[in-house]
Amino acid sequence: MTRTTRRSFLGQAGLGGLMIVSGAGWGDTASAQSTVDLPLPGGPDRRAMTTAFPQKGPMILQRTRPPLLETPFEVFDRGVFTPNDAFYVRWHWAVIPTEIDVASFRLSVRGHVDKELSLSLKDIVDGLPRVELAAVNQCSGNSRGFSEPRVAGAQWANGAMGNARWMGVKLKDVLDRAGVKPGAVAVRFAGLDEPVVADAPKFMKSLSLDHARDGEVMIAYAMNGEQLPLLNGFPLRLVVPGWYSTYWVKMLDRIEVLATPDESFWMKSAYLVPDTPGANMKPGQTGLAMVPITSMVPRSFITNLKGGETLKAGAKVAVRGIAFGGTTGVKAVDLSTDGGATWQPTVLGKDEGKYGFRQWQTEVTPPAGDLALMVRCTNDDGLAQPMTNNWNGSAFMRNGVETLQVKVA
Amino acid sequence: MKISLATVGFAVPLIAGLVLAFIGHPVVQAPPQPVTASAPAGSLSAAAAPPATSGFVLNSVSVELPTSDTAFPGGAKADAITANCLSCHSAGMVLTQPDLSKAAWTGIVEKMIHAYKAPVAETDVAAIVDYLQETKGAK
Numbered sequence: 001m002t003r004t005t006r007r008s009f010l011g012q013a014g015l016g017g018l019m020i021v022s023g024a025g026w027g028d029t030a031s032a033q034s035t036v037d038l039p040l041p042g043g044p045d046r047r048a049m050t051t052a053f054p055q056k057g058p059m060i061l062q063r064t065r066p067p068l069l070e071t072p073f074e075v076f077d078r079g080v081f082t083p084n085d086a087f088y089v090r091w092h093w094a095v096i097p098t099e100i101d102v103a104s105f106r107l108s109v110r111g112h113v114d115k116e117l118s119l120s121l122k123d124i125v126d127g128l129p130r131v132e133l134a135a136v137n138q139c140s141g142n143s144r145g146f147s148e149p150r151v152a153g154a155q156w157a158n159g160a161m162g163n164a165r166w167m168g169v170k171l172k173d174v175l176d177r178a179g180v181k182p183g184a185v186a187v188r189f190a191g192l193d194e195p196v197v198a199d200a201p202k203f204m205k206s207l208s209l210d211h212a213r214d215g216e217v218m219i220a221y222a223m224n225g226e227q228l229p230l231l232n233g234f235p236l237r238l239v240v241p242g243w244y245s246t247y248w249v250k251m252l253d254r255i256e257v258l259a260t261p262d263e264s265f266w267m268k269s270a271y272l273v274p275d276t277p278g279a280n281m282k283p284g285q286t287g288l289a290m291v292p293i294t295s296m297v298p299r300s301f302i303t304n305l306k307g308g309e310t311l312k313a314g315a316k317v318a319v320r321g322i323a324f325g326g327t328t329g330v331k332a333v334d335l336s337t338d339g340g341a342t343w344q345p346t347v348l349g350k351d352e353g354k355y356g357f358r359q360w361q362t363e364v365t366p367p368a369g370d371l372a373l374m375v376r377c378t379n380d381d382g383l384a385q386p387m388t389n390n391w392n393g394s395a396f397m398r399n400g401v402e403t404l405q406v407k408v409a
Numbered sequence: 410m411k412i413s414l415a416t417v418g419f420a421v422p423l424i425a426g427l428v429l430a431f432i433g434h435p436v437v438q439a440p441p442q443p444v445t446a447s448a449p450a451g452s453l454s455a456a457a458a459p460p461a462t463s464g465f466v467l468n469s470v471s472v473e474l475p476t477s478d479t480a481f482p483g484g485a486k487a488d489a490i491t492a493n494c495l496s497c498h499s500a501g502m503v504l505t506q507p508d509l510s511k512a513a514w515t516g517i518v519e520k521m522i523h524a525y526k527a528p529v530a531e532t533d534v535a536a537i538v539d540y541l542q543e544t545k546g547a548k
Binding site: 040052067068130145154155265269 | 464465467468469470471472473474475476477479496497498499501502504505506507508509513517524525526527528
């Protein structure tokens with residue numbers, strides 16, 4: 001398979017140092033061997049492809065430290081499960097342990113409980129019932145780079161998402177073992193990562209007690225049948241099906257049952273969206289109530305065609321991709337070739353679970369000219385992707401109908 | 410470690426064919442087989458192979474994370490941002506940003522200082538904002 005958007009930059013430049021000196025336009029350069037151009041409006045669009053990160057294959061380098069690694073989009077055409085070595089990576093703070101000893105690691109459960117726990121990995125893996133679940137993990141700001149007007153933050157294209165088969169134990173079972181005391185309202189999670197600056201807010205997230213005990217929220221020790229890559233949260237990661245990844249705390253080592261609502265920074269002051277339909281607002285709009293981001297909304301993508309490529313006029317061409325419904329499954333994925341005036345149904349692939357990716361496919365026989373392929377997912381609650389994208393100051397929850405422009409000749 | 414895209418099979422599951430026949434929807438190619446949990450291409454599989462018993466074995470991990478050698482361009486104009494900002498994040502975080510207004514850049518620097526406790530010298534704030542405006546300012 002040829003990656004038409006990749007090219008050998010170092011080979012053309014001749015000197016690695018030249019890239020650094022001339023500087024402007026692209027990001028970090030850790031072991032860059034090639035680059036990829038992301039079609040971000042206004043740029044900068046060039047990113048290095050990197051193979052420098054442990055347990056990872058080629059990834060789009062958004063930032064070296066702390067790592068922000070995007071999944072190359074062609075990976076999503078390979079199937080509904082995103083391989084571990086291609087799964088995107090996002091860390092907030094730069095102090096990330098690089099050695100984890102499975103014998104000495106402990107998960108603590110503290111706070112408003114009858115009995116505080118300090119669980120070894122063996123306690124968790126061998127001592128509690130095992131559960132498995134396919135679920136999409138998506139960054140709150142996936143696709144931020146397409147937001148217009150542009151906003152600050154990780155400038156992702158569409159690859160800050162992935163689907164895995166997670167294996168672990170129910171959070172509920174762990175909480176029951178500790179015994180949640182009456183009056184508890186929330187459960188807070190934190191991992192081994194630490195801020196560089198001592199008084200900076202440690203990354204912590206919380207869920208309501210009812211959500212934490214719903215029997216679906218999981219403490220995962222494996223994804224796709226293997227232990228988690230360190231950069232995806234080894235040895236334990238919270239899995240919150242249907243919710244954005246900000247809640248899926250990595251390297252989870254402490255659980256705290258709270259008797260009062262969580263007022264800490266990462267719940268009260270970060271990852272907030274306007275309390276409006278679709279988290280949509282006008283640029284510059286003020287006075288809106290801001291609330292923590294929560295559950296995901298449906299999305300769909302074409303994965304077997306690239307924007308700008310040329311199709312043969314009058315010939316049948318397969319169009320396929322992936323979709324997900326957010327908090328529920330995919331009911332339908334429809335394709336439009338006339339700007340959204342009419343839609344044709346597509347055929348859905350195997351259902352691997354309502355929280356995961358679902359493949360879809362159809363075919364078109366386009367006449368010569370420019371062709372805009374639009375794809376729209378409707379989930380089992382009847383919620384469909386909107387025709388226009390939302391906008392908010394963090395570019396969270398983007399999920400408008402995607403349009404792929406191709407030429408037919 | 411490379412992902413070998415060429416090795417991924419594009420099988421045509423019988424069930425998909427039946428579904429398509431039933432719906433009567435013409436399809437020229439079935440979607441690729443999902444990558445199964447037991448054999449994701451190119452991943453580190455040896456370390457986590459579970460034994461025949463019900464146990465799942467976790468193995469200790471020791472890795473090295475790469476460092477960035479990207480410098481802020483601009484010579485002496487970059488001194489303030491280089492001195493104050495690289496302890497928490499590499500330069501790529503900034504160089505990948507879109508062009509933003511001076512007000513937006515001022516707000517970002519203030520957020521780094523007040524929300525994220527970046528120990529930025531008060532005397533350097535103006536030079537950092539000026540650099541961002543010059544390098545990444547909306548035209």
